Amino acid sequence: xxxxxxxxxxxxxxxxxxxxxxxxxxxxxxxxxxxxxxxxxxxxxxxxxxxxxxxxxxxxxxxxxxxxxxxxxxxxxxxxxxxxxxxxxxxxxxxxxxxxxxxxxxxxxxxxxxxxxxxxxxxxxxxxxxxxxxxxxxxxxxxxxxxxxxxxxxxxxxxxxxxxxxxxxxxxxxxxxxxxxxxxxxxxxxxxxxxxxxxxxxxxxxxxxxxxxxxxxxxxxxxxxxxxxxxxxxxxxxxxxxxxxxxxxxxxxxxxxxxxxxxxxxxxxxxxxxxxxxxxxxxxxxxxxxxxxxxxxxxxxxxxxxxxxxxxxxxxxxxxxxxxxxxxxxxxxxxxxxxxxxxxxxxxxxxxxxxxxxxxxxxxxxxxxxxxxxxxx
Numbered sequence: 001x002x003x004x005x006x007x008x009x010x011x012x013x014x015x016x017x018x019x020x021x022x023x024x025x026x027x028x029x030x031x032x033x034x035x036x037x038x039x040x041x042x043x044x045x046x047x048x049x050x051x052x053x054x055x056x057x058x059x060x061x062x063x064x065x066x067x068x069x070x071x072x073x074x075x076x077x078x079x080x081x082x083x084x085x086x087x088x089x090x091x092x093x094x095x096x097x098x099x100x101x102x103x104x105x106x107x108x109x110x111x112x113x114x115x116x117x118x119x120x121x122x123x124x125x126x127x128x129x130x131x132x133x134x135x136x137x138x139x140x141x142x143x144x145x146x147x148x149x150x151x152x153x154x155x156x157x158x159x160x161x162x163x164x165x166x167x168x169x170x171x172x173x174x175x176x177x178x179x180x181x182x183x184x185x186x187x188x189x190x191x192x193x194x195x196x197x198x199x200x201x202x203x204x205x206x207x208x209x210x211x212x213x214x215x216x217x218x219x220x221x222x223x224x225x226x227x228x229x230x231x232x233x234x235x236x237x238x239x240x241x242x243x244x245x246x247x248x249x250x251x252x253x254x255x256x257x258x259x260x261x262x263x264x265x266x267x268x269x270x271x272x273x274x275x276x277x278x279x280x281x282x283x284x285x286x287x288x289x290x291x292x293x294x295x296x297x298x299x300x301x302x303x304x305x306x307x308x309x310x311x312x313x314x315x316x317x318x319x320x321x322x323x324x325x326x327x328x329x330x331x332x333x334x335x336x337x338x339x340x341x342x343x344x345x346x347x348x349x350x351x352x353x354x355x356x357x358x359x360x361x362x363x364x365x366x367x368x369x370x371x372x373x374x375x376x377x
Contacts, residue, residue, distance in 0.1 A: 093342065101149055103153055105150075116204070117156070117207075118320055120197070123179075124160075125324065134166050135162045137319070138160065138211065140157070146317065151319075156359075163213055183195075185260075187251060188247050193267070195209075197210055204367050214275075214290065215282075216289045217281045217286050220289025228304075234270040234294055238263065241262075247263070284312070291304070310329025315328050
């Protein structure tokens with residue numbers, strides 16, 4: 001504030017102050033009375049605020065009670081449902097599996113897209129077998145394999161965990177195979193590097209999601225925790241540095257762009273930090289566990305840590321006529337990720353990874369139909 005502004009302010013104050021000490025003492029009683037009134041009003045407001053706080057606390061308590069009652073009623077109804085659905089002598093798990101496996105598969109264009117995904121998954125498995133590449137089916141793909149013997153009716157993608165050294169081999173194999181490509185982009189929405197195995201035909205939207213993992217030679221629990229901390233720090237730094245940039249405005253940024261190169265540089269630093277703390281190894285020799293790559297998106301429920309015995313040796317599981325690779329500790333993984341993975345899920349109508357407008361377009365339907373007919377013919 002300038003000198004002249006201060007001077008003008010002092011003149012205004014002078015106009016409202018008494019002209020002498022005698023006048024001031026005349027105002028003193030009035031000031032005290034006003035202060036007492038203000039103090040009384042503030043005390044009344046404090047009392048009102050305290051009353052509101054108590055009411056809010058009571059409301060929260062009632063909401064908690066209602067939530068507990070709702071969960072109890074929901075559990076009770078599900079228990080009664082399963083009891084009524086269960087056959088004599090049938091184990092409860094068998095009852096639940098019978099229920100899920102009796103659900104109708106997806107229909108129409110949703111099933112068309114699933115069939116195209118399954119065909120690409122078959123080709124992905126063949127490429128892995130040809131080049132000695134390890135992978136594991138995870139998330140909804142693994143859950144679907146066990147619970148439904150195939151794709152979950154409301155699912156629309158294939159999820160695969162792949163060791164980083166095997167991902168490099170897959171990249172090399174795809175470079176030499178004109179039928180396929182691997183697309184990579186940075187996703188601002190969840191700050192992850194989206195890596196997908198796809199067909200060379202850019203008009204065909206089907207894909208297999210690839211989630212890199214690393215071999216760890218240290219304590220798998222501490223390696224997992226350290227990696228989680230580095231992942232969170234990496235996300236925070238990306239949010240801070242690139243807020244308001246082209247990446248935020250256009251959230252799917254292919255690698256190779258200048259801005260993507262900056263993200264890659266930040267990721268490389270974070271990965272080096274993780275490699276030292278988490279004892280990352282170049283291959284499985286001497287591995288005591290695996291860790292989820294820091295470029296992957298965060299899971300809704302963390303499914304780690306991952307002891308090596310839960311992931312090797314790889315096992316097979318049926319999946320709509322295919323035999324897909326799964327980890328031997330798949331029950332531990334599903335329990336950590338989903339809790340009760342045989343409960344009826346709440347995301348049946350909201351579990352989508354692809355734009356329905358793209359799936360339902362006439363052009364895409366023609367492309368998918370032609371792709372599927374190539375193997376059926």
